[in-house]
Amino acid sequence: xxxxxxxxxxxxxxxxxxxxxxxxxxxxxxxxxxxxxxxxxxxxxxxxxxxxxxxxxxxxxxxxxxxxxxxxxxxxxxxxxxxxxxxxxxxxxxxxxxxxxxxxxxxxxxxxxxxxxxxxxxxxxxxxxxxxxxxxxxxxxxxxxxxxxxxxxxxxxxxxxxxxxxxxxxxxxxxxxxxxxxxxxxxxxxxxxxxxxxxxxxxxxxxxxxxxxxxxxxxxxxxxxxxxxxxxxxxxxxxxxxxxxxxxxxxxxxxxxxxxxxxxxxxxxxxxxxxxxxxxxxxxxxxxxxxxxxxxxxxxxxxxxxxxxxxxxxxxxxxxxxxxxxxxxxxxxxxxxxxxxxxxxxxxxxxxxxxxxxxxxxxxxxxxxxxxxxxxxxxxxxxxxxxxxxxxxxxxxxxxxxxxxxxxxxxxxxxxxxxxxxxxxxxxxxxxxxxxxxxxxxxxxxxxxxxxxxxxxxxxxxxxxxxxxxxxxxxxxxxxxxxxxxxxxxxxxxxxxxxxxxxxxxxxxxxxxxxxxxxxxxxxxxxxxxxxxxxxxxxxxxxxxxxxxxxxxxxxxxxx
Numbered sequence: 217x218x219x220x221x222x223x224x225x226x227x228x229x230x231x232x233x234x235x236x237x238x239x240x241x242x243x244x245x246x247x248x249x250x251x252x253x254x255x256x257x258x259x260x261x262x263x264x265x266x267x268x269x270x271x272x273x274x275x276x277x278x279x280x281x282x283x284x285x286x287x288x289x290x291x292x293x294x295x296x297x298x299x300x301x302x303x304x305x306x307x308x309x310x311x312x313x314x315x316x317x318x319x320x321x322x323x324x325x326x327x328x329x330x331x332x333x334x335x336x337x338x339x340x341x342x343x344x345x346x347x348x349x350x351x352x353x354x355x356x357x358x359x360x361x362x363x364x365x366x367x368x369x370x371x372x373x374x375x376x377x378x379x380x381x382x383x384x385x386x387x388x389x390x391x392x393x394x395x396x397x398x399x400x401x402x403x404x405x406x407x408x409x410x411x412x413x414x415x416x417x418x419x420x421x422x423x424x425x426x427x428x429x430x431x432x433x434x435x436x437x438x439x440x441x442x443x444x445x446x447x448x449x450x451x452x453x454x455x456x457x458x459x460x461x462x463x464x465x466x467x468x469x470x471x472x473x474x475x476x477x478x479x480x481x482x483x484x485x486x487x488x489x490x491x492x493x494x495x496x497x498x499x500x501x502x503x504x505x506x507x508x509x510x511x512x513x514x515x516x517x518x519x520x521x522x523x524x525x526x527x528x529x530x531x532x533x534x535x536x537x538x539x540x541x542x543x544x545x546x547x548x549x550x551x552x553x554x555x556x557x558x559x560x561x562x563x564x565x566x567x568x569x570x571x572x573x574x575x576x577x578x579x580x581x582x583x584x585x586x587x588x589x590x591x592x593x594x595x596x597x598x599x600x601x602x603x604x605x606x607x608x609x610x611x612x613x614x615x616x617x618x619x620x621x622x623x624x625x626x627x628x629x630x631x632x633x634x635x636x637x638x639x640x641x642x643x644x645x646x647x648x649x650x651x652x653x654x655x656x657x658x659x660x661x662x663x664x665x666x667x668x669x670x671x672x673x674x675x676x677x678x679x680x681x682x683x684x685x686x687x688x689x690x691x692x693x694x695x696x697x698x699x700x701x702x703x704x705x706x707x708x709x710x711x712x713x714x715x716x717x718x719x720x721x722x723x724x725x726x727x728x729x730x731x732x733x734x735x736x737x738x739x740x741x742x743x744x745x746x747x748x749x750x751x752x753x754x755x756x757x758x759x760x761x762x763x764x765x766x767x768x769x770x771x772x773x774x775x776x
Contacts, residue, residue, distance in 0.1 A: 268655055268776055270393060274361075276308055277374045277389050284313045284387050285378050293323075293380065300324035301332060309752025309775040310693050311389045318384050320348045341365035342434060343406020344413050351375050355386035363401045367685070369394065369692030370402035392692030394655040394774075396525040399440060400507050404492065407435060407442050407521045411511045421452075421513040428453035428521070429461065438628030438651030439569040440523055447481050447518045470497040476506070484510045484520055502526045502533075502568035526568030531620075533567045534633045534648040541565055541572045541646050545637055550582075550644070557583035558591060573632075575645045577615070579607050582644070600624045601688060602665045603672040610634045614645040622664045624688070628653070629661035655774040659694055659757050666696045667761045667770045675706075675763060685710040694772050701738075701767045703731045734758055738769045752776070 312326025320337030359376035373390030441455030449466020506524030571585030579596030595607035606623035632649035695709030703720025758771035
């Protein structure tokens with residue numbers, strides 16, 4: 217089969233657009249799964265159908281790192297670092313290898329070659345975690361898994377130690393789980409890093425606690441927030457309810473009588489410094505999991521920093537809450553419903569962090585179970601972080617029946633289920649939103665947010681935002697690509713090399729013009745394409761966008 221000299225694999229991923237020589241090209245099969253708009257909506261509502269096997273991913277990471285170690289031991293270091301940085305033999309799906317020496321100098325990096333020879337000893341993630349120092353420390357301790365933030369998302373990496381020619385190296389690989397559990401750990405570890413950074417600078421601990429409690433700050437991630445207590449139970453930080461700061465919660469108990477803060481403190485007293493603990497308890501009628509780590513200030517006083525999430529607060533629960541509220545308002549009227557939703561002491565219309573909201577068709581908020589301070593405000597002219605009039609969209613969706621509206625708030629994508637309530641002379645919108653964190657939902661919401669952003673802004677501004685490495689459209693291994701219906705590329709993650717290249721006739725190893733498949737799929741509406749790259753399956757989600765008389769395809773993808 218005749219191959220292109222420059223075979224470009226463009227399937228919106230970290231390895232999506234690789235300019236490969238014929239010798240480097242990998243065997244790849246491509247299967248098109250074309251969905252109608254109705255099917256795409258149904259698929260979006262059933263993310264559990266595409267769950268990622270994280271156990272298999274960890275096994276893949278173990279195998280790749282071990283292959284890297286074996287290669288280092290049986291070949292020269294020069295040959296090994298070259299193979300890890302430039303070859304395809306040590307890339308599997310989203311996995312690639314990195315190597316650091318004991319001083320923090322990067323010697324190999326399968327994703328970003330510009331990092332090689334840089335001393336990254338002081339490299340910190342957005343929360344202050346010293347990433348490379350953690351890598352080297354974990355490797356020297358015998359190896360294992362670590363969590364940190366990289367490319368605007370929580371990343372988990374396996375690292376091990378290699379000794380050759382009398383020198384020690386840390387070798388590793390990682391992936392982005394896009395799960396709430398890992399996001400929780402990342403937030404706490406970042407907070408611990410900031411606390412220690414403040415202490416080392418000789419500044420008071422209250423400076424760190426203030427950062428944890430700031431509702432618009434970096435330590436708020438959707439419905440995730442931090443709280444901190446000393447070992448006597450006094451609250452020093454609270455990212456959700458700052459008014460609790462200064463009170464004592466040592467005896468706080470859940471619905472079953474479990475004294476959760478006491479349990480955290482007791483567990484941390486027998487846990488090595490630097491390790492964390494998990495506890496489970498019941499809150500707002502739902503099971504909650506919280507992760508905590510211990511810190512010590514300059515005077516030796518001990519605290520813990522924690523974050524929790526509700527693993528069962530999902531789309532089904534959100535729909536159930538809306539329908540409960542719908543039945544209640546029909547039976548009891550507007551005033552009783554508004555009073556009950558706004559009462560934070562009553563959990564009838566709460567499930568974990570899920571709560572009801574109620575709006576008029578003019579955008580006025582009548583009730584908000586999560587933040588009563590928003591009651592009475594009009595949101596008709598308010599936009600989300602991507603420029604979308606999200607309450608208008610909620611009203612439009614409810615007037616057409618019911619369904620989900622996606623937008624971006626609190627540094628994360630939010631999905632809200634809405635229904636219209638007709639009380640005869642007046643009509644309202646009842647809603648419940650959640651912040652789903654999964655690769656599938658993250659991909660879909662990222663694409664939808666990018667499509668809305670492109671519609672709301674000049675295309676040059678939108679494309680610039682899509683390729684900005686520090687921008688809002690890059691989340692770990694998820695990023696945005698844009699091509700027009702002629703195959704011309706306008707954006708691809710943070711890679712500028714393919715912009716303005718026409719990719720219509722680019723073929724894979726089997727001779728398929730897969731950009732044409734994307735275009736044909738998009739002509740029918742939102743859709744998916746399934747394919748294999750680097751010996752792993754990928755799913756691309758794409759949506760068509762009509763802007764200023766021109767048609768574009770906006771998409772992203774993830775490894776399963």
